[in-house]
Amino acid sequence: MSTDHVNELLVTEPYLPQSPTIESLAQSNQYLTALIQFVTFSIEMQSVEDIVWYLTKSVIGQLGFEDCIVYLVDPESSLLVQRAAYGDKNPSDKTILDPIRLRIGEGIVGRCAELKKTMLVNDLSKAENYIVDDKSRQSELAVPIVINGELIGVIDSEHSAKDFYTQHHVSTLQAIASVIASKYASLQTVQKLQQSIASLENAKRLQQALFDITELVHISADLSDFYRKLHRILADLIKADAFYICLFDNNSKTLNFPYYFDKSTGNHSPDEQHGDALDRAFAQRVISGQAPLFLSQEDISVYLNNNELQYDNSRTPPYCWMGAPLRIDNKITGTVAVKNITNQTPFSSKSLELLWYTAQQISTALKRKHDESMLQHLALHDELTGLPNRTLFIDRLMHSLEADLRREQQQTCILYLDLDRFKLVNDSYGHHIGDKLLVLVSNKIKSCLRQHDTLARLSGDEFAILLEDITDLTLVETLSTRIIEELRLPIDIERCHIATTTSIGIVHASEFSQEKRLASEMLRCADNAMYQAKRQGKGCFVFHHKLTSNSLHDILVLEQALDTALQDGQFVCYLQPIIHLTTLNIEGFETLIRWQHPEHGLVSPGDFIEVAQKSGQIIQIDKIMMDCACKLMQRWLKYSNKVPYLNINVSSSSIAAEGFLAYFQSKIAQYGIPEGVLNIEITEQALINNFEQATYALHEIQKAGQKIILDDFGTGYSSLSYLHQLPIDMVKIDRSFVRTIGQSHTAKSIVKAVLSLADSLNIQVVIEGIEEATQRDKAIALGGVYGQGFLFHKPMSITKAEALLDFAVGDQT
Numbered sequence: 001m002s003t004d005h006v007n008e009l010l011v012t013e014p015y016l017p018q019s020p021t022i023e024s025l026a027q028s029n030q031y032l033t034a035l036i037q038f039v040t041f042s043i044e045m046q047s048v049e050d051i052v053w054y055l056t057k058s059v060i061g062q063l064g065f066e067d068c069i070v071y072l073v074d075p076e077s078s079l080l081v082q083r084a085a086y087g088d089k090n091p092s093d094k095t096i097l098d099p100i101r102l103r104i105g106e107g108i109v110g111r112c113a114e115l116k117k118t119m120l121v122n123d124l125s126k127a128e129n130y131i132v133d134d135k136s137r138q139s140e141l142a143v144p145i146v147i148n149g150e151l152i153g154v155i156d157s158e159h160s161a162k163d164f165y166t167q168h169h170v171s172t173l174q175a176i177a178s179v180i181a182s183k184y185a186s187l188q189t190v191q192k193l194q195q196s197i198a199s200l201e202n203a204k205r206l207q208q209a210l211f212d213i214t215e216l217v218h219i220s221a222d223l224s225d226f227y228r229k230l231h232r233i234l235a236d237l238i239k240a241d242a243f244y245i246c247l248f249d250n251n252s253k254t255l256n257f258p259y260y261f262d263k264s265t266g267n268h269s270p271d272e273q274h275g276d277a278l279d280r281a282f283a284q285r286v287i288s289g290q291a292p293l294f295l296s297q298e299d300i301s302v303y304l305n306n307n308e309l310q311y312d313n314s315r316t317p318p319y320c321w322m323g324a325p326l327r328i329d330n331k332i333t334g335t336v337a338v339k340n341i342t343n344q345t346p347f348s349s350k351s352l353e354l355l356w357y358t359a360q361q362i363s364t365a366l367k368r369k370h371d372e373s374m375l376q377h378l379a380l381h382d383e384l385t386g387l388p389n390r391t392l393f394i395d396r397l398m399h400s401l402e403a404d405l406r407r408e409q410q411q412t413c414i415l416y417l418d419l420d421r422f423k424l425v426n427d428s429y430g431h432h433i434g435d436k437l438l439v440l441v442s443n444k445i446k447s448c449l450r451q452h453d454t455l456a457r458l459s460g461d462e463f464a465i466l467l468e469d470i471t472d473l474t475l476v477e478t479l480s481t482r483i484i485e486e487l488r489l490p491i492d493i494e495r496c497h498i499a500t501t502t503s504i505g506i507v508h509a510s511e512f513s514q515e516k517r518l519a520s521e522m523l524r525c526a527d528n529a530m531y532q533a534k535r536q537g538k539g540c541f542v543f544h545h546k547l548t549s550n551s552l553h554d555i556l557v558l559e560q561a562l563d564t565a566l567q568d569g570q571f572v573c574y575l576q577p578i579i580h581l582t583t584l585n586i587e588g589f590e591t592l593i594r595w596q597h598p599e600h601g602l603v604s605p606g607d608f609i610e611v612a613q614k615s616g617q618i619i620q621i622d623k624i625m626m627d628c629a630c631k632l633m634q635r636w637l638k639y640s641n642k643v644p645y646l647n648i649n650v651s652s653s654s655i656a657a658e659g660f661l662a663y664f665q666s667k668i669a670q671y672g673i674p675e676g677v678l679n680i681e682i683t684e685q686a687l688i689n690n691f692e693q694a695t696y697a698l699h700e701i702q703k704a705g706q707k708i709i710l711d712d713f714g715t716g717y718s719s720l721s722y723l724h725q726l727p728i729d730m731v732k733i734d735r736s737f738v739r740t741i742g743q744s745h746t747a748k749s750i751v752k753a754v755l756s757l758a759d760s761l762n763i764q765v766v767i768e769g770i771e772e773a774t775q776r777d778k779a780i781a782l783g784g785v786y787g788q789g790f791l792f793h794k795p796m797s798i799t800k801a802e803a804l805l806d807f808a809v810g811d812q813t
Contacts, residue, residue, distance in 0.1 A: 081101050140157070216365055241338070418530050589644055606707050626663070681709040
């Protein structure tokens with residue numbers, strides 16, 4: 001159709017009303033009433049679809065039209081699609097059986113849309129591109145729906161008579177189109193606002209979820225609890241019928257499911273072998289693809305058809321599935337996945353985006369939780385042998401004694417074992433042979449025990465056995481004899497032929513009254529019995545109840561000797577430097593007690609500290625060391641304003657003793673000690689024994705400006721919960737992990753985990769027991785900054801330390 005011909009069809013002349021007649025006035029009033037009615041009702045409507053249906057159903061008939069079609073632009077195809085109709089174009093109420101689709105520019109309607117102008121054709125026989133849809137018409141009126149230059153749709157009407165449409169019709173339909181356009185714009189604004197609000201709410205929910213996932217590390221009791229709470233958080237973001245965590249075990253090369261929730265059963269399963277063939281296959285695709293994955297019902301069907309997969313046909317394949325990778329230490333280690341069995345809650349691209357965001361936070365939380373779990377396991381087990389440690393042993397012993405109390409019986413028995421001449425093995429063959437011997441010895445002892453008996457490594461070469469249902473002591477005699485005979489058999493380690501024996505002390509709960517039946521008391525008595533077994537020639541066992549007063553005489557003699565040492569000032573202070581691993585600068589010193597015995601010479605603490613702790617003499621010893629450290633620091637401060645710090649070891653007895661805190665504060669004031677140079681070093685065992693008193697004292701010490709050092713980290717109740725509750729400034733990783741840091745992946749992982757967790761809590765770390773250059777290099781590679789050990793300096797007298805300090809300070813100046 002030519003442009004000139006189109007222009008002929010367009011009505012451009014202004015409407016010139018003639019003298020009104022009663023008929024014309026009535027018609028105008030009818031049109032105006034219809035328009036007002038349309039405007040009024042459209043105000044309450046909330047969709048364009050409802051408006052156009054109301055137009056065709058309730059308004060068009062009042063204008064005298066035979067038919068009317070409302071087209072709206074389809075945003076995806078850009079076609080004009082019939083959305084509502086009146087007359088014989090709409091045989092069904094609000095249902096378009098076969099909607100008409102027109103291209104922009106096609107026919108009268110398409111040209112109206114293209115030009116965004118009203119088109120009035122009084123004689124369709126002259127319109128060359130008139131499209132006959134059902135039956136030929138004589139005239140047509142098409143009015144565009146436009147808002148801010150954007151085409152929304154077209155209102156089109158055809159009539160069987162020529163020259164039917166008047167200017168009244170044109171004006172009324174244009175007004176209606178304007179109302180629809182305005183309503184459309186208003187609805188779009190509301191929709192965008194709702195979308196913005198929804199986006200803000202979703203962002204807020206996501207932010208809260210990410211925060212909650214981070215908090216799970218600290219509030220969940222264990223990994224199972226962590227997974228359950230994690231599931232509840234994700235359920236608020238993504239509606240799913242099933243949720244699971246899948247982790248890849250690098251050792252077994254298998255996929256495990258530590259958490260699997262299925263809505264159909266309502267079970268939270270910790271079964272690591274859970275998950276069907278599809279769960280495993282899809283999780284493996286996420287891990288190998290290292291990217292989030294969304295699978296629709298069609299994708300899943302194609303996969304089942306194209307893969308030889310043994311799938312249980314009785315189970316319905318999921319309607320849709322989503323998974324996102326979990327990355328720990330820059331490695332894809334698993335998948336977090338959700339799936340829906342039905343199409344009632346389909347996933348969207350937004351769902352996948354949410355899952356991907358949360359997966360990254362889950363990865364971070366999982367790493368910290370795994371690190372903490374490893375430390376918690378470490379806190380209760382010996383790293384070398386894997387046996388329960390002293391803390392776990394005492395806990396189980398206490399539970400056994402409580403069970404005795406409930407049963408009103410005494411069936412608990414403990415054996416205290418110490419390897420004879422083990423120090424000679426270490427000195428002769430080296431620590432690495434000694435460590436292997438301890439592992440083999442622990443395996444031999446376990447082979448003699450029942451499955452429910454507890455074997456623990458208490459320290460060094462000391463072990464303990466808990467027997468929980470002993471009513472006949474002859475059974476204990478038989479067991480002890482068997483253990484001694486088993487350990488007498490030579491052991492070959494790296495061409496070394498080693499024979500060892502053990503001394504055993506035995507104590508039974510029946511020896512004690514109910515008031516004195518304490519775990520600590522039983523251990524002390526078993527230790528005394530073991531000590532007597534050594535005095536009787538080693539390689540034997542002694543029952544505590546058979547000890548004579550003579551057998552306890554030696555312990556009493558040692559206590560008296562300690563009293564003399566305290567009175568005569570026989571205790572001296574030794575120092576061992578703490579250094580910066582890369583610069584080798586001396587950062588501080590740990591103060592160490594030595595006994596300068598008038599007859600036996602220099603006695604190490606291992607020969608008297610245990611007796612001092614049991615007798616309570618350790619409190620006076622701690623005060624002597626504190627006084628010595630204060631005097632030493634006062635002298636150093638006269639030499640220089642920049643001095644290394646001193647760490648004073650404080651026992652569990654002292655930290656809980658009445659007056660200890662006041663004594664410390666008085667010494668700080670007496671010697672004018674500034675902040676941060678005189679620190680308190682305590683073991684984890686000291687915290688556990690007197691947690692409330694220790695917590696209060698440590699907070700007060702830190703208020704005074706001195707730092708708190710946690711020694712032997714990893715051998716007690718090492719956990720984030722304690723680090724959060726206590727004012728810890730520095731932790732010292734126990735030497736037992738450093739010894740095998742070059743060979744043991746577990747030891748390396750533990751050191752790395754401690755360094756990572758401490759860094760996140762702004763806590764410094766000192767790595768103890770560094771004896772070889774390879775251990776130092778490993779410590780540095782893992783991120784260690786400070787170290788202590790024989791590789792750098794052995795414990796030394798104050799005179800030698802001050803000479804070394806003068807040299808170090810000279811270097812720095």
